[in-house]
Amino acid sequence: MRIVIQKxxxxxxxxxxxxxxxxANGLLVFVGIDRYDDESIVEYMxxxxxxxxxxxxxxxxxxxxxxxxxGEIMVVSNFTLNAVISSGTRPSFSNSAEPDKxxxxxxxxxxxxxxxxxxNVTIGQFGAHMHLSTTLDGPFNIVLERFNSAQSxxx
Numbered sequence: 001m002r003i004v005i006q007k008x009x010x011x012x013x014x015x016x017x018x019x020x021x022x023x024a025n026g027l028l029v030f031v032g033i034d035r036y037d038d039e040s041i042v043e044y045m046x047x048x049x050x051x052x053x054x055x056x057x058x059x060x061x062x063x064x065x066x067x068x069x070x071g072e073i074m075v076v077s078n079f080t081l082n083a084v085i086s087s088g089t090r091p092s093f094s095n096s097a098e099p100d101k102x103x104x105x106x107x108x109x110x111x112x113x114x115x116x117x118x119x120n121v122t123i124g125q126f127g128a129h130m131h132l133s134t135t136l137d138g139p140f141n142i143v144l145e146r147f148n149s150a151q152s153x154x155x
Contacts, residue, residue: 001041001105002032002081003144007054011074011134013124021122026071027054028134031109032081033102034095034147041146042105046112048144049073067117075110076124076132077102099127 006028013021029049055064055071066073079102083091096102103126113121124130 001034001037001045001144001146003045003049004030004078004081005049005052005054005142005144006030006134007137007140008074009135009137011132013074013076013122014131014133015125015128020125021074023072023074023120023122025069025137026120027066027073028132029073029075030078030081031075031106032078033097033105034082035097035101036147037097037101037105039105039108042108042112044146045144046109046116050113050116050118052142054140054142070119072120072122073113073118074122074124075106075113076130077106077126103127 007026008023008028009025011023011028012019027049050067051065053063053065055062055066055069057063079093079096080091082093082096084093084095085091097105106126107123110121110123
């Protein structure tokens with residue numbers, strides 16, 4: 001699983017002309033589900049994201065989590081995070097999970113973030129072409145990767 005986390009002051013997600021998701025202060029989380037991913041990786045990532053210290057405290061130190069900030073999280077499925085361009089110029093997405101599995105694990109990640117105490121977790125629309133409008137904080141970006149022990153990064 002590959003995840004890109006961006007701190008945001010606000011983010012709105014639309015499909016076509018319809019707004020389907022909005023958050024205020026918090027995290028925008030892009031998720032690429034790999035074909036070898038399973039529930040144990042989802043559990044790990046949800047705990048990690050919920051408790052990562054990404055926000056400044058009163059002493060200007062990055063010492064507070066999204067939970068400490070009472071922040072929100074928007075989770076957006078993004079299979080292109082699994083792109084491999086080891087030769088040529090066209091990316092391969094063969095490491096991405098099949099759509100049914102990817103959607104199930106994506107929705108499970110959002111639920112586990114809620115279960116970990118994040119007050120508002122919104123999602124994008126799986127498989128749709130989405131438009132995001134965001135005001136990033138920083139910019140501040142974190143990349144998380146967690147792979148199943150049976151998997152190599154590039155097959």
